[in-house]
Amino acid sequence: MFGLDNPVKVGTVDEKGNISIDFPEVLPDTIAPEPKEIFATQLPYALFFSCPDITSVAEGTVVYKGGYFSLSHQNRPWAATLFPVSDIGIIPWLEDRYYQSPIMASFYEVIYCEQNIDLTTLCKESISYTENTIDMEYQYTLRLKKGFNLIEYKIEAIQETGIPDTSPIPSVVTITNADDMDATLWHAKYYYSQFN
Template sequence: MKKLVVVLALLFLQVNLAQHHPKVENHPSQKMEVVLFTFGMMDVITIGTMSASGELTLDFPKDISFISEAAKENSWSDTAFTLFSKCTNSYDILSDEENGKAVSGGYISLATKEQPYSGLLFMVSDENLIPWLEDSYSNNARVGSYFELVYLESDFRYQGDCNSNLSNTEDDTIETLYTYDLDLKAGFNFIEYAIESVREHKVPSMYEEGAFDTIAKPSTILVTSSQTTPQNTKWIGKFFYN
């Protein structure tokens, strides 16, 4: 009897996991394709659909041989730049042997037959992070997570720290500590940037000469990875056509 209960519980859990689909919180009542322009606007990668009720069904391609070699060559970067471009010493982090081909996944976009660029999706733990993601100079960062996609040609693992140092004024440097714990597989991966703390800085105003604004900037960020859709995520859409 106990074995039967355990088996039924496991089956129930598997069904729940299989039926779990993230949902766009501010969706329009319109079905759309979820696409990436990782290798350019002419080489669209379809990764799923958004239903009229906002439910996302994602299925990343295991093989991208349908992307032209010319598009790949024009888009490939290296792992160091793709993952560590925010680090002051980005090109000292990896050896030549470790530094394989990679590319940022770019925005997760939405498309319809009538409008191939109908909107985009932000992946965040707090939708109040979105203004900062759109304009990090003028808007405050806050504690919370945002997510990006990367594509790697081969598996990659890394643990370590780096610093980003940006001279802000003569008396102030904006410093951010990034702590990486990455286990990436060949293909598409989700990267989570968890802002763990922020610090206020005085930055030159964009609107008034000689004036300064107080803006919160990230001071510590934990960077981790996953091959599956993070479940602690809010999907927020920005729509250009309805």
């Protein structure tokens, strides 16, 4: 959220690999003003999917984009990356949106809001490519509270761009609060084979 030097602890993993998420009520006091200022943004720029219709939403309200979930282990501050998804088949696309294909599934991100924000709107826009035009539709139903919020992006339709060697893109997406995490898969990608 504030770079590798300023991680924010949001949960634990037990010996059996069970993940418990527990967002703090407020940001830790250990985060200095400078990194907070660097990473401060507004809601439209913190969302994975955004469009021109929402650029004026909650103007002046500071939001912090959560970035990746990471697992830390003793002297390895980034031992693994956690991908909260409904289907692990979407992970290759999350890692490389330009050359991997998305699937109809959900993925999740966290943002921190300094004030409550409500956003309920249907946003439509068109993207023109060489061979065709893709109509995009983003349905936002967000009631964000002051503090940490987990957001679900549900891809409901996908279209080809018509450009060779270019992956298709999500064309219909619903963006909501992630209220029920029971079916969420927390897939870990480890960077070390040993942790001694």
